Amino acid sequence: MEKNRFYSKIIKTFDKLSSAEKKRIFMSLYDSFNYVNIIFENLEEGIIALDKTSTIKSLNKQASFLLNIPLNSVDKKIDDVIKEISFKKIFFDEKKSKKIVHDEKNSRFLEINILPIGEMGTIIGSIIKIIDITEIYEREQRLKRAEQLASLTTLAAGVAHEIKNPLGSISIYIQLIEKVLSTENTEKAHTEIKEYCDIVQEEISRLEETINSFLFSVRSIELQKADKNIKDLILSTLSFLKYEIEEKNIEVDLSFEDDDLILNIDERYIKQSIINIIQNAIDALETLAKKEINISVKKNHKYAIINIQDKGIGVSADDVGKLFEPYYTTKRNGTGLGLTNVARIIEAHNGKITVTSSPNSGTEFIIKLPLVISIQKYLISEEF
Ligand SMILES: Nc1ncnc2c1ncn2[C@@H]1O[C@H](COP(=O)(O)OP(=O)(O)OP(=O)(O)O)[C@@H](O)[C@H]1O
Ligand SMILES: [Mg+2]
Secondary structure: OHHHHHHHHHHHHHHHOOHHHHHHHHHHHHHHHHHHHHHHHOOOOEEEEEEOOOEEEEEOHHHHHHOOOOOOOOOOEHHHHOOOHHHHHHHHOOOOOEEEEEEOOOOEEEEEEEEEEEEOOEEEEEEEEEEEOHHHHHHHHHHHHHHHHHHHHHHHHHHHHHHHHHHHHHHHHHHHHHHHHHHOOOHHHHHHHHHHHHHHHHHHHHHHHHHHHHHHHHOOOOOOOEEEEHHHHHHHHHHHOHHHHHHOOOEEEEEEOOOOOEEEEOHHHHHHHHHHHHHHHHHHHOOOOOOEEEEEEEEEOOEEEEEEEEOOOOOOHHHHOOOOOOOOOOOOOOOOOHHHHHHHHHHHOOOEEEEEEEOOOEEEEEEEEEEOOOHHHOOOOOOO
């Protein structure tokens, strides 16, 4: 700021300056320019500055190297100099300002950020920042795989435990059937055998359910994403639960800070997650006279924050940490995989889920999901 004021003063009095003074100022400017240029050229990030018409105004060596474009591309349209299809696609995808691209030819992962640049309240162009994140990206993937393997071990232990009971009961009833068959052949014996067979069938169904939910928990989630208004999504999820909510006299209090928040999500999975949380809240309110669930949606920076709160039985401080663990359940017919899958689904959407709870005062789930922020808003240029 100080410097700006200094230079504008010089511009005003420039004609009156002696040539020695002019030379001194020029040298000082030249030094500053060189200094900034050295920093610019030695940045680890590739930087490209564009004007409003997507014409390159400046680029550094690293940008030219990472995007494989000539250094002498100044005053050319970005679209004309970028030849790689995978990079080209990015510049046409308007939705995200931050993208990760796989540069197959050079086996690199690049993070590309497009940021608007403004001067006195108006957008005058944009800056493209390119970072080689190959190492970080590969390390993250390795960590993810290790985590998946660890949770698979927990899940497998859970499945073994879940399978033990129905198998034990099937074995007992088969022995009973054998006993009845070897001793009697009466009408009564037939009814008894039929009854035992039904129980065996029921236990087999329980086993099937366990296996199916186990498989869902270990398979990677394939998302089919689309843009979706969050308010519409919550309202349609609630209409799915309408009958149960009415029948159990539950009051649902809704609050939306903004009606136009858009998420890029797989609607089926997010609906399934919200249903699961609301279903748990309904269960937690079962024994209470006044049944109330509060749902609110707020915007926080680049995220939508969905709050689902009940004033139900709550969970003790010791048990709160177990809520997302596979097979943790306090319900007779619960699988204990509900919240495990909710957490996986939210994480697959690059979101976060947290919970707070205390006995007899209730439970609150906070879901944080990235919002769709169109960079079209910032960039006036039509080339993007
Ligand atoms: N809102 C809540 N209030 C109190 N306890 C809760 C709440 N939500 C979850 N819990 C506790 O966490 C446990 C695990 O929940 P989760 O949804 O994973 O499985 P579940 O509801 O028991 O079974 P399922 O979802 O298969 O029907 C529940 O059994 C319950 O003890
Ligand atoms: Mg549940």
